[in-house]
Amino acid sequence: MKRTWMLLLGAALCLVWSLPAWSAPPLAPNTVGKSLSQATGMLRAAGFRYRVEASHSCCKTTNPKLKNVVAQQIGVGASYPANKVIVLRTWRYTPQARKVQVPDVRGMPAENARRTLLGRGFRVTVVSTMTTTNARLVGRVAAQSVQPRAMLMQGYPVTINVFKRR
Numbered sequence: 094m095k096r097t098w099m100l101l102l103g104a105a106l107c108l109v110w111s112l113p114a115w116s117a118p119p120l121a122p123n124t125v126g127k128s129l130s131q132a133t134g135m136l137r138a139a140g141f142r143y144r145v146e147a148s149h150s151c152c153k154t155t156n157p158k159l160k161n162v163v164a165q166q167i168g169v170g171a172s173y174p175a176n177k178v179i180v181l182r183t184w185r186y187t188p189q190a191r192k193v194q195v196p197d198v199r200g201m202p203a204e205n206a207r208r209t210l211l212g213r214g215f216r217v218t219v220v221s222t223m224t225t226t227n228a229r230l231v232g233r234v235a236a237q238s239v240q241p242r243a244m245l246m247q248g249y250p251v252t253i254n255v256f257k258r259r
Contacts, residue, residue, distance in 0.1 A: 118174045124162045129183055132162045142178045163249060182250070195251065197241030198234050203255040206234045214247030224259040231258050 119139050124132035129145065136143045166180035173179070193213050198206035203219055210217045223235040238252040239245065 121165070121173050121179060124165050124181060127162050129160045129162060129181070132165075132181055136179060136181075141173070142176065143181055144178050145181050145183055192244045192246055195237075195239045195241055195243045195245055198237055198253060199241075201234050203232055203234060203253065206237075206253050210251050210253070215245070216248060216250045218250065218252045219255060220252060221255045221257045223254050223256050225256045226259050227256075228258075230256045232256065 119141070121141070122135045122139055124135055127135070133143055133145075160183045162181050162183055164182040193215075195215070196209055196213060198209055201209070207217050207219060225231060225235075233256055234253045235256045236254040239249070
């Protein structure tokens, strides 16, 4: 009986040592605010592939070195398979671009909020994923992607989420 257990234990250990080592998928690094060359280098070093999208200009520039990452598709610190593609969104800026305070547009009608943000120089995306049964809230901003009173460069993308009827 003792010999049988020893053989089983030996076989189990051999099986475990022959299996490939398991490791968790790598964590996505924070590339927001980095230059495009820094961001792509960080992603390559972590084993990720990447794609660059939506190069927008706040102010006219032809200098490609002034391209910074303003958003990435996978959240910072998210576990993500290394062979998948992470999308980087960039923005060109020049010294003429200035920092402005993000207004609090929560509770405003969607069109007023959009105009307010555009007036401050931000790029605005409106989405409608939040539902409500309250008719007074339909069409009003439920959330915004950037904290109110944050100081950001003009041209930075801000997403507002508007209530829709359930």
